[in-house]
Amino acid sequence: MEAATATAFVGRIAPKLLEFLAANHKLRQNLEHDITYIQREFALISAAIQQDDECRWRSGTLGDHVQRAWIQIIRDLAHAIEDCIDRFMHRVTISGTSTWIRQAVYRVQTVTVRKEFAKAIRELKKISQESSKLRETYYNASIGAGTFPSASSSAVASAPETTTEMAIDDTVSARSPVGMDAPRDELLELIQQQQQQLKVISVVGFDGIGKTLLVRHVYQSMMSQYEVRAWVCAANQRGASDVVEEILRQLGIPTTSTNGGGNLSKFCRILRLCLQTKRFFIVLDDMRTEFWHDIKDAFVGLNGRVLVTTAIQSVANACSSSAAHDHVYAMKSLPDGHSRQLFFKEAFQDDDPPIGKEDQLGSEALKKCDGLPLALVTTARYLQSTGNPTRENWATLCHNLGAHLETKEMLARMKRVLVQSYTSLVKHDVKTCLLCLGIYPSGRTVRRGSLIRKWCAEGFIPGDYMCNALDAAIGNFKELLNRSIIQRTDASSKNITDQVKTYHTHGMMLEFILHMSKCDNFITLLYDQLAPPPPPSKIRWLSLHEASARVANDLSLVRSLTIFGRAHDSVLDFSKYELLRVLDLEECGNHLEDKHLREICSNLLLLRYLSLGAAIKVTMLPKEIKKLQLLETLDLQQGVGGRRMHKLQTWLSENSKLETVAGFVVDNNKSQGFAQLIEHMKHLTKVKIWCQQSSNNSKDPLASGGGSSSNNNNNCTHLSEKGPSRGSSREAPT
Numbered sequence: 001m002e003a004a005t006a007t008a009f010v011g012r013i014a015p016k017l018l019e020f021l022a023a024n025h026k027l028r029q030n031l032e033h034d035i036t037y038i039q040r041e042f043a044l045i046s047a048a049i050q051q052d053d054e055c056r057w058r059s060g061t062l063g064d065h066v067q068r069a070w071i072q073i074i075r076d077l078a079h080a081i082e083d084c085i086d087r088f089m090h091r092v093t094i095s096g097t098s099t100w101i102r103q104a105v106y107r108v109q110t111v112t113v114r115k116e117f118a119k120a121i122r123e124l125k126k127i128s129q130e131s132s133k134l135r136e137t138y139y140n141a142s143i144g145a146g147t148f149p150s151a152s153s154s155a156v157a158s159a160p161e162t163t164t165e166m167a168i169d170d171t172v173s174a175r176s177p178v179g180m181d182a183p184r185d186e187l188l189e190l191i192q193q194q195q196q197q198l199k200v201i202s203v204v205g206f207d208g209i210g211k212t213l214l215v216r217h218v219y220q221s222m223m224s225q226y227e228v229r230a231w232v233c234a235a236n237q238r239g240a241s242d243v244v245e246e247i248l249r250q251l252g253i254p255t256t257s258t259n260g261g262g263n264l265s266k267f268c269r270i271l272r273l274c275l276q277t278k279r280f281f282i283v284l285d286d287m288r289t290e291f292w293h294d295i296k297d298a299f300v301g302l303n304g305r306v307l308v309t310t311a312i313q314s315v316a317n318a319c320s321s322s323a324a325h326d327h328v329y330a331m332k333s334l335p336d337g338h339s340r341q342l343f344f345k346e347a348f349q350d351d352d353p354p355i356g357k358e359d360q361l362g363s364e365a366l367k368k369c370d371g372l373p374l375a376l377v378t379t380a381r382y383l384q385s386t387g388n389p390t391r392e393n394w395a396t397l398c399h400n401l402g403a404h405l406e407t408k409e410m411l412a413r414m415k416r417v418l419v420q421s422y423t424s425l426v427k428h429d430v431k432t433c434l435l436c437l438g439i440y441p442s443g444r445t446v447r448r449g450s451l452i453r454k455w456c457a458e459g460f461i462p463g464d465y466m467c468n469a470l471d472a473a474i475g476n477f478k479e480l481l482n483r484s485i486i487q488r489t490d491a492s493s494k495n496i497t498d499q500v501k502t503y504h505t506h507g508m509m510l511e512f513i514l515h516m517s518k519c520d521n522f523i524t525l526l527y528d529q530l531a532p533p534p535p536p537s538k539i540r541w542l543s544l545h546e547a548s549a550r551v552a553n554d555l556s557l558v559r560s561l562t563i564f565g566r567a568h569d570s571v572l573d574f575s576k577y578e579l580l581r582v583l584d585l586e587e588c589g590n591h592l593e594d595k596h597l598r599e600i601c602s603n604l605l606l607l608r609y610l611s612l613g614a615a616i617k618v619t620m621l622p623k624e625i626k627k628l629q630l631l632e633t634l635d636l637q638q639g640v641g642g643r644r645m646h647k648l649q650t651w652l653s654e655n656s657k658l659e660t661v662a663g664f665v666v667d668n669n670k671s672q673g674f675a676q677l678i679e680h681m682k683h684l685t686k687v688k689i690w691c692q693q694s695s696n697n698s699k700d701p702l703a704s705g706g707g708s709s710s711n712n713n714n715n716c717t718h719l720s721e722k723g724p725s726r727g728s729s730r731e732a733p734t
Contacts, residue, residue: 070135075520077131079540081124083557086579086606088117177213178345179338179373187218187329191305194325198299200292202308202316205331206484206506207417208374211309212285214331219283219307226304228280240264240291244271244298247282268298280304288312288424292319311421313482333371333506340366342373346380347389361391364398368442370507375414382410401508402515418512421485432460433476434485437505438514438523439543439562445489445502449686450586450611452477453633453660457582457608458560470659470685485509517541526551544571546589563588574599581606586613586635598622611635612663629657632683636663656681662688 190201203211223229230250237243241264245255248267253274255267280302287310299306300322308319313328320326334342343366344353365383369375382404383394397404405415425431433455440446455461455473463469480486486503505513517523521536527545535553542558546565555571560582563571566589574580574596583604585592592615600610601624608630612618618636658681 066135066138070131070138072520073131073134074128076538077124077127079538079557080127083579084117084120084124088113088120177210177217177373178342179334180210180214180217183214183331184217184221187214188221190327190329191218191222191307196303197325198302198304198306198323200306200308200320200322200326202310202320202326202328203331204310204313204316204328204484206372206487206509207311207421208372208414208508209331209333210373211311211331213373215283215285215307215309219281222281225279226281227278228275228304229282230280231283231285233286234284235286235288240294241267243284243291244268244295247271248274264294268295271298272302275299275302275304277303281307283307283309285309286311287315287319290315290318292322296322311424311484313484334373334376335371336366339369339371339376343369343376343380346377347384349384361389362394363391364395365401368398368401368507368511370443372506372508374417375506375508378411378414382408385410402511402518405508405512406515414508415512418509421483421509422512424483425479427476427479429461429472430476430479433473434480435513435517435522436460436541437486437510438517438525439541439560440505440510441545441564442507442510443504444564445504447502448477449660450584450635454560454582454584454609457632459581547571560584563590565589572596575603577604579606580604582609583607584609584611585616586611588613589615592616592618594618594620594622598624601625601627604628605630607631608657609633632657633660634658634662635660657683659683660686662686664689 187201187203191199193199203215205211219229219231228251230247232243232246232250234243237246244264244267248255248271251271251274253270255270275298281304282299284306287308290312292308306319308316310316310319316328320328333339340362343362345351347353347362362380362383365379366376369379379398379401383389383397386393386397405411405418422431422434425434436451436455436458437446452470452473455476456469461469461472461476463472467475481488481503486505489502489504514523514525518525521538521540523541523543524535524539525543525545526535526547526549528548535551537553538557539553539555540557541560542555543562544564544567547567550568550570552570555576556578558577559579561571561577561580562582562584564587569590572590572592583600592612594617596616597612597618600607601622605627607628610628610631610633612635661681661684
């Protein structure tokens with residue numbers, strides 16, 4: 001986790017420093033050596049953290065305590081540097097369109113601020129140097145004491161990881177699997193179609209959802225109908241040639257290769273000669289890389305079935321795209337009834353457990369397992385091993401399920417699956433985006449567009465000359481979807497492009513990432529409980545779930561605030577926040593009014609994302625909105641009325657960074673003015689407004705657009721205009 005967050009910081013700190021100093025030439029000259037030092041230091045820090053991350057998660061070892069402490073120090077340093085830049089940037093930056101006289105006067109007025117910034121940068125350089133010296137001193141001491149893990153121990157620890165899926169399904173294969181009857185019948189029907197042709201069926205879904213278990217039962221029931229059969233765990237093989245060689249070995253055909261890595265084309269020719277007119281059934285289990293196109297020549301034109309299991313959608317699509325009758329079968333999690341049946345069957349080791357449907361025992365565990373068979377099995381067995389099966393006891397244990405995943409041996413198989421999913425994400429900014437999902441309650445659906453805009457506002461995804469931040473964020477979302485880590489909840493037929501509108505994260509994955517985030521002080525989650533642990537002294541990403549208690553902590557460092565339900569008034573004192581980038585009040589239960597929006601606009605000068613919910617009654621935009629020069633998303637769910645709408649154009653300058661605007665209500669007389677306002681905003685990519693229909697005028701220039709839709713409840717028309725206003729080619733997330 002440290003690598004994901006710290007690398008994201010490193011990626012945006014250097015450009016931010018350069019951008020800031022480019023507008024302050026004298027300051028740049030004075031600090032040039034210090035800035036260069038910090039840039040080089042962070043390049044090394046980034047590399048070291050990435051290496052440690054690979055070692056920690058792939059090997060399963062925690063590393064030495066010195067390394068952990070050093071990573072904590074330099075992560076805090078990364079935060080401190082960004083805090084320093086954000087604090088001073090808006091205080092010394094002036095519009096480039098100002099006259100030279102105005103710029104000269106402004107430089108004189110900000111002399112003291114610039115000196116403070118220079119002092120802060122030099123202090124951070126000193127801290128960086130001291131942390132490097134400390135690490136070197138204690139790292140050498142730990143090497144001398146022999147406490148640093150060796151490469152050989154890491155290799156041994158990582159060996160079992162590749163056989164996780166097989167080990168998982170061995171635990172339940174001896175008995176009839178729960179909830180697999182319908183998927184088995186569907187898969188059998190697909191197999192039995194097009195009998196005289198090659199057919200490749202890919203079974204795709206999140207690790208632990210039961211892909212291997214399902215395919216194994218189908219394989220065993222169909223064995224007698226095929227002359228040639230083979231089952232290969234693709235994850236255990238080093239490449240395509242090893243997979244084909246293993247198939248040949250299972251068919252009893254010797255090969256000349258002794259250590260693997262033989263000639264692929266030769267192996268494919270031998271396999272094709274062996275199969276010829278025979279009907280074959282071959283399973284390639286847990287395929288993590290796409291190599292089907294390298295081996296398909298061994299099967300094309302023959303009569304048989306190839307079943308592939310994978311957690312990666314792109315791999316499934318590639319394997320099942322050679323012929324029209326190939327098929328991708330998406331595994332679904334278990335419905336509530338089957339989830340309860342499997343959970344209590346494992347918890348009580350009884351095919352008919354004495355639990356009624358109305359019994360609330362295990363309700364918290366069932367919610368967090370989210371229909372994932374492996375999670376249900378491992379969690380049920382763990383809870384059963386603790387004794388005292390009462391709702392209160394099990395609820396207490398499930399409250400800290402993420403922590404138990406880290407330490408309890410009975411949950412080790414579930415942890416291996418979650419770690420495999422996490423480490424399969426190659427890019428560290430994708431990992432950071434995944435960890436951000438920890439702010440949402442379990443089972444909560446999230447809109448794709450809102451999430452992507454939040455990632456951009458947080459600055460986790462630095463753009464470059466080849467790919468801007470928005471496109472990179474969309475790519476990260478697609479990667480999480482491709483890896484089956486998140487799943488769609490809205491597959492509306494009206495969605496022509498089949499893009500995901502809403503989604504949710506698997507419950508156990510959410511527990512895993514939330515535990516990692518809280519341990520490393522990435523996310524602070526507050527909610528009502530009997531004995532809540534004290535929050536950390538430095539809070540930067542804050543999420544409240546029905547948290548009615550007063551928050552006495554310093555909130556000046558908070559960068560993201562998300563509220564679900566009601567919160568204490570102490571949290572809603574927006575004058576406390578100095579560095580807030582993201583303010584999500586869409587599901588806030590507190591009744592806020594115009595004065596609160598005025599306070600937000602007056603104090604949160606670094607705000608980039610603002611979303612207000614149903615409980616917040618805003619009737620007009622305050623004139624202080626012009627202070628939010630960095631605002632990218634303004635989402636007012638319930639709509640802002642027509643009063644003062646005619647002044648909006650004067651409040652938002654042509655340099656406005658607004659990309660998404662939603663929630664405005666305009667009548668027929670003012671809709672044309674709003675259209676002119678849209679043209680006024682250069683960066684705008686998405687607009688959602690409500691156009692009131694007048695009884696005496698049905699010709700509304702906005703409501704007549706092809707993308708509008710009628711709403712009979714409030715006699716309004718909702719218009720969504722996607723796409724940039726000034727020739728940009730960026731995709732606007734919805």
